[in-house]
Amino acid sequence: MNRFVWLALLALGLLAPFAVYPVFMMKLLCFALFAAAFNLLLGYTGLLSFGHAAFFGGAAYVTGHLVKNLGLTPELGVLAGTLFAGLLGYLVGSLAIRRQGIYFAMVTLALAQIVYFLALKLPFTGGEDGLQGIPRGLLFGVIDLNRHVTVGGTPLPLALYYFTFALFCLGFGIIYRAIHSPFGQVLKAIRENEPRARSLGYKVERFKLIAFVLSSALAGMAGAMKCLIFQLASLTDVSWHTSGEVVLMTLLGGVGTVLGPAAGAFTVVTLQSQLTMVGPWITVIIGGIFVVCVLVFRRGFVGELGRLLRRSL
């Protein structure tokens, strides 16, 4: 994609907290990263995981626990959460990868339910209430992430925002690179024709497992970020609703496109916050929008746009 598009997006990201409510913007970034990580699996490997909340939420709990109860600094907390999610991804992936299609989805869902159960029952998770009051702490032991900078009369949590934005750029960069790497090329071949890739001598399971670990680790990084921003790790983060939501975001924005999942995440999160006043009807409305979009834009917004412009976005 064009360098100017990237620079423009970077500038938007840097300026966003001055225009948009920063906490909302940070939430967008978390879910955008979560969806992009998920898309590495669905869009570029052709694997539908229905348990990705286990990595997102699992990392949120681990980061929250380490930061709150063991006093880890935030960057180490995020690192630990990410590594934990990667390890969990290795376990789940090893069990699921030999299954095909819907069975793969079912195994991931089942294992994610176990993680949900653990999040409810383990002693340090806070049960129904989740982990609350997680401190944001001092970045590298120096920069207070709670610090607000007053701009035009409004105090803005700029330290936290730029920390989040930097992590997002890092995660997104890793995903972008993986997609456009020799490894990514083999993933695409596997997605396009698995038996053929196998017959050319590629150990398909190994590629899928690496993709799975990468995807879950980065989903975990998104979850760890979320836990610092909201100072909360809750059962919602590990629930199957969240697993379903990330599928929805990715499909809406465009499976197998670089920007699609982020666009989808922005759309869903924005709709959710705009529609909170309509109460429980929100699910129905989002469901309706989803159905219409899937019927009208089969490749998702970004996918359709890319087709119009005849380039991959």
Add this chain to the structure above:
Amino acid sequence: MLIETPPADCILETRRLSKEFKGFAAVSDLNLQVQRGHIHALIGPNGAGKTTVFNLLTKFLIPTTGTILFNGVDITREEPADIALRGVIRSFQISAVFPGLTPLENVRVALQRATNTSYQFWKSDRCLKQLDDRAMALLDSVGLAELSGAITGELAYGRKRALEIATTLALEPKLMLLDEPTQGMGAEDVDRITALVKQASAGRTILMVEHNLKVVETLADRITVLQRGAILAEGTYAEVSQDPQVMEAYMGSSHA
């Protein structure tokens, strides 16, 4: 039963190879020997078990009983990717390309395998550009150079098969298994693929399933006729085509 000792230059051998699908014997007690350097044709009526034999040889199916030897090494228990690493590369009866990639990328994926970069997710795929020249040369050899940037899924059928051969050749296989490379093609494409297979056979062994007897006659050094999973006849084209059993079973069905 006594098994004949194979000639020393036998690249592939199966011993009493059988495959049953829920009690139905698709391949039974098959003793096949493919001589190094030959183009060996495997023919037989529909449902004779030819594709099943290919799937067994390349480990896409696990044999019920029997052994497979490649260069004298027992490969019966290996995985499809292991077989490929030994230099046995197959094509599929339905064309096997990567439809969403360009023809250039199709060939490059095969060339990439030898580079040891395939697990490197932290590297830019620009490093694959160094394979472009070789990929183009291979595409050129099958007459696809002009179409290197096209969408593979939209190519004509004959072109997809040609691309498949180029991709297979990129791996410099020792043994190429082609499942009906000319199936569903017009006369012109058939001639082109025939010439391609002939060209590709230099310095390697080819085992091919083929329905088109003219192609078989032109190419095959040796022919095995399969019927209901077992060998009906074996020999050169002249020998096999004189065999009364073959004339009845194979010619009979193909002219019916």
